[in-house]
Amino acid sequence: MEYFGTPEEVARQVTNHVENILGEVGYEQAKRPSDKEMQERVAKLKALGIKDVGGRLADDLFNEAGVPTDLLGDELCGIKNRSEILDALEKTHRHTAWRLALAELRKD
Numbered sequence: 001m002e003y004f005g006t007p008e009e010v011a012r013q014v015t016n017h018v019e020n021i022l023g024e025v026g027y028e029q030a031k032r033p034s035d036k037e038m039q040e041r042v043a044k045l046k047a048l049g050i051k052d053v054g055g056r057l058a059d060d061l062f063n064e065a066g067v068p069t070d071l072l073g074d075e076l077c078g079i080k081n082r083s084e085i086l087d088a089l090e091k092t093h094r095h096t097a098w099r100l101a102l103a104e105l106r107k108d
Contacts, residue, residue: 007081011088018071026058068101076105 001017003010030053033039045053061067072089076082090102 001075003075003079007084007088008091010079010081010085011092014072014075014085015089015092017075018068021071022058022061022067023055026056026061027054029057030054062095063097068097069104072101073105073108 003013005013029038030042033042041057042053045056050056076085079085086102086105089098093099093102
């Protein structure tokens with residue numbers, strides 16, 4: 001995906017894209033679990049009375065080690081002003097998973 005605009009605008013575009021990917025995966029898994037483990041996870045969440053199982057799965061994915069880092073890394077690969085975009089992302093994200101992902105991407 002190509003991104004255009006200031007580092008802040010690109011940071012918003014990247015954020016939206018990553019969040020959309022996580023949401024799509026979570027909701028797809030809620031509808032059609034990919035394996036027995038996911039079937040059990042979905043059943044457990046429903047048994048607990050969670051109404052938005054797809055949203056919960058997306059949140060869980062977001063909090064899994066490495067998932068945000070991988071997605072952000074894919075989106076920022078080859079972008080010339082990557083450091084400026086990482087700066088913009090750091091200004092707008094306080095969530096631990098984002099912070100860890102951004103710190104990891106700074107090492108590259």
